[in-house]
Amino acid sequence: MDSLTIVTxxxxxxxxxxQHQQSLLHVLFQLLTALLIFWISRWLxxxxxxxxxxxxxxxxxxxxxxxFVRVVIQALVLLIGIIAALGAIGVQTGSLLALxxxxxxxxxxxxxxxxxxxxxxxxxxxxxPFRVDETIEVSGVTGTVAQIHLFSTVLKSxxxxxxxxxxxxxxxxxxxxYSRQPQRRVDFLVGVAYSADIDxxxxxxTELIAADPRVLQSLGITVRLKxxxxxxxxxxVRCWVNNADYWPVYFDLLETxxxxxxxxxxxxPFPQMDIHLHSRSRxx
Numbered sequence: 001m002d003s004l005t006i007v008t009x010x011x012x013x014x015x016x017x018x019q020h021q022q023s024l025l026h027v028l029f030q031l032l033t034a035l036l037i038f039w040i041s042r043w044l045x046x047x048x049x050x051x052x053x054x055x056x057x058x059x060x061x062x063x064x065x066x067x068f069v070r071v072v073i074q075a076l077v078l079l080i081g082i083i084a085a086l087g088a089i090g091v092q093t094g095s096l097l098a099l100x101x102x103x104x105x106x107x108x109x110x111x112x113x114x115x116x117x118x119x120x121x122x123x124x125x126x127x128x129p130f131r132v133d134e135t136i137e138v139s140g141v142t143g144t145v146a147q148i149h150l151f152s153t154v155l156k157s158x159x160x161x162x163x164x165x166x167x168x169x170x171x172x173x174x175x176x177x178y179s180r181q182p183q184r185r186v187d188f189l190v191g192v193a194y195s196a197d198i199d200x201x202x203x204x205x206t207e208l209i210a211a212d213p214r215v216l217q218s219l220g221i222t223v224r225l226k227x228x229x230x231x232x233x234x235x236x237v238r239c240w241v242n243n244a245d246y247w248p249v250y251f252d253l254l255e256t257x258x259x260x261x262x263x264x265x266x267x268x269p270f271p272q273m274d275i276h277l278h279s280r281s282r283x284x
Contacts, residue, residue: 034085041081045074059128068150114151120167121150134179139169183216184246186239190257191232193267198225201235204264208256209239214249216240232269 049070056066125148130136135144136155141163143155153170155163178184192201205223209215219240226236237257241249261268 030089034088037085037088038081041078041084045077045081048077049074056125059125116168117151117166120171121148121152123171124148124153124167129175130177130180134177136178137176139165139173141165179243182243183219183240184243186241186246186250186253188237188254188257189226190235190237190261191229191268192235192261193269194233196233196266198233200264201233201266204260204266205235205237205257208260209237209253212249212253212256214241214245216242 052073053066053070056069124130130145132145132148135142141155141157143157143161143163145153146156146162147154150167152167153165155165157163190201190205202223202225206221209221209223210217215221216239222236222238224236225233227234239249239253258268
């Protein structure tokens with residue numbers, strides 16, 4: 001009896017396999033297709049993440065941002081591959097996508113401000129309105145860019161304070177980049193007394209500006225009477241210098257102009273007010 005049972009079981013198994021041959025081949029094909037899709041998605045995830053990382057490195061993006069972007073891209077591509085693989089073996093992915101969408105919406109609402117800063121950080125990385133070591137003015141503060149993170153940017157103020165600004169606030173503000181252009185214009189407003197000779201003042205200021213070797217004379221020097229003010233003749237003085245020379249030239253020329261005006265006995269007026277007192281005689 002036992003020997004008969006042993007002989008019968010393989011025969012039954014063979015019969016079951018022959019009966020369900022088409023179904024088994026279909027399932028096997030689905031499994032192989034799912035494995036192939038998953039393998040391709042892994043290969044694409046690694047390739048895409050490496051390609052984006054190389055692109056960001058050529059743009060001198062912060063390594064922290066590069067690492068985070070690599071992880072995000074790899075996870076997204078793998079997630080798409082897993083969903084496609086599950087669909088290949090007959091799993092209804094519609095409900096899974098709906099669940100992921102609901103979970104994503106809940107997370108997005110809970111982390112609304114953080115995600116806004118993250119999106120702004122991505123935009124700053126892509127459009128590069130400023131780079132590390134450039135001096136900028138944004139959101140009412142001025143400083144040198146020390147670090148650019150995904151959620152915030154760190155500035156170093158002239159007195160070496162660290163200013164941490166959310167990227168969302170930066171992207172909404174006007175950004176003034178003082179370092180991007182190779183030259184900058186130095187502007188002065190020089191006021192002299194009404195008794196001064198206009199041509200003499202223009203000639204003296206032009207000579208002083210032209211004597212500084214750091215001034216880029218090829219870009220022009222401007223000295224013009226700007227305004228007949230209440231107490232002074234106001235002259236606009238403009239010249240161009242290399243970006244790195246801006247503040248040294250500004251301070252040096254300001255001192256030189258004051259010393260030369262004093263040497264030529266040209267007065268620099270200050271606001272003044274004349275008060276006239278009138279007395280009335282009492283009538284009895």
